[in-house]
Amino acid sequence: SEATKWAKEDIAALVSDQHGWVDPRIYTDEALYQLELERVFAKSWLLLGHESQIAKAGDFMTNYMGEDPVLVVRQKDASIRVFLNQCRHRGMRLCRADCGNAKSFTCSYHGWAYDTAGTLVNVPYSECFPTLDKKESGPLQARVETYKGLIFANWDTEAPDLATYLGEARFYMDHMFDRTEAGTVAIPGIEKWVIPCNWKFAAEQMCSDMYHAGTTSHISGILAGLPADKGLSDLPPPTEGHQYRALWGGHGAGFYLDDTNLLTATSGEKVVDYWTKGAAAEKAALRFGATAQSRMALLHMAVFPSCGFLAGVNMVRMWHPRGPNEIEVWSFTVVDADASDEIKDEFRRQSMRSFSAGGVFDQDDGENWVEVQQILKGYKARSRPFVVSMGIGRDEGSHPDYPGRIGYVYNENAARGFYTHWARMMTSPNWAALNQTRPGSVNKLDSNGIHTDSVEQSAGY
């Protein structure tokens, strides 16, 4: 195991939940990165796409779990299989297309063919392989589960089921994926681009950082998105909202209440009207059974480790690591399945404008991460911890309407939760060890003097 290069105590000391800092070497160290592939990416539930992207039997798409290429395939019985996109013969990529429909996958190296379930069905010159057992020679299969149309997979047989893994994060996902009984559909196409930065910069920001929205260069994008007769003084950044930190598991989200100013800037007035007024919004409010979810506007969210959502823009993200210093961003947009074609197209256009490879907001975010990563090439730049202390001692607790640990919207508590969970996974050789760190398993005070096993979960999440 890569763990031999870093002692357990040394990894645990890279992150401080109590004092709010992280050691910058977590973004650059090659040995830590190899350990991440083993202990984080090979043990977590990872998003692979939306069910509507492989609707019919034989539909497939290729994707990645960490750096491992996988094939995601719709079966004849409508179930979904995920298996390593690697031929068992000499390791060639089995399928080299992004997506399509297939009856089988034939390796382009020596022609071994596998059916859509991943069973080896044909070997050229098979009489020359008298010892080969075809049934035992399929690619490695991952566990697959879905939540509200989203496809997740996990290599680890000991990991909890997906619903347990997501925990109360499901409440926040529902705000985007369960507004109507029709569910959501993905707008065709996945945008993919490369950013030279560590994957945790992207994931942590979507998890915890509403703080940057009013600074960075987002302001120019906000101005550009406002109606012609309005300026920033008419629509200041909202001040009321909450941040969610997972009780355990590293997930996080932040959202404004009622105020739609930033949502207008990112998504335009048509989308805001659809999202907050009219029949679709009433349907969503009824469905949520209370005003709690209906009041949420522009929610940012990350499911640990590398999946993100932006509700109201309806962007879905995967950040695939490519070494410690690079990511491949995969992004698509979802819409309510029963929305009109006009609204669907408006979501498509607005999410392209705001959050895409060329989106006015995405470019700001990417520039920050690239700069930080570049600076971390310096020896001294890696010598002192970064501050992640916003909100400590200020506003940690529970809320009657929102599950999880809830604080003020401008906060770094969810980031501390993200890094704390990262350190837990990095120091746990398996899920049995990881489960020992769940609330209730350890009776101790957290950084704000709250018993971590006494925070109530609400609404069955």
Ligand code: FES
């Ligand atoms: Fe696939 Fe040889 S590597 S058939």
Ligand code: FE
């Ligand atoms: Fe941003």
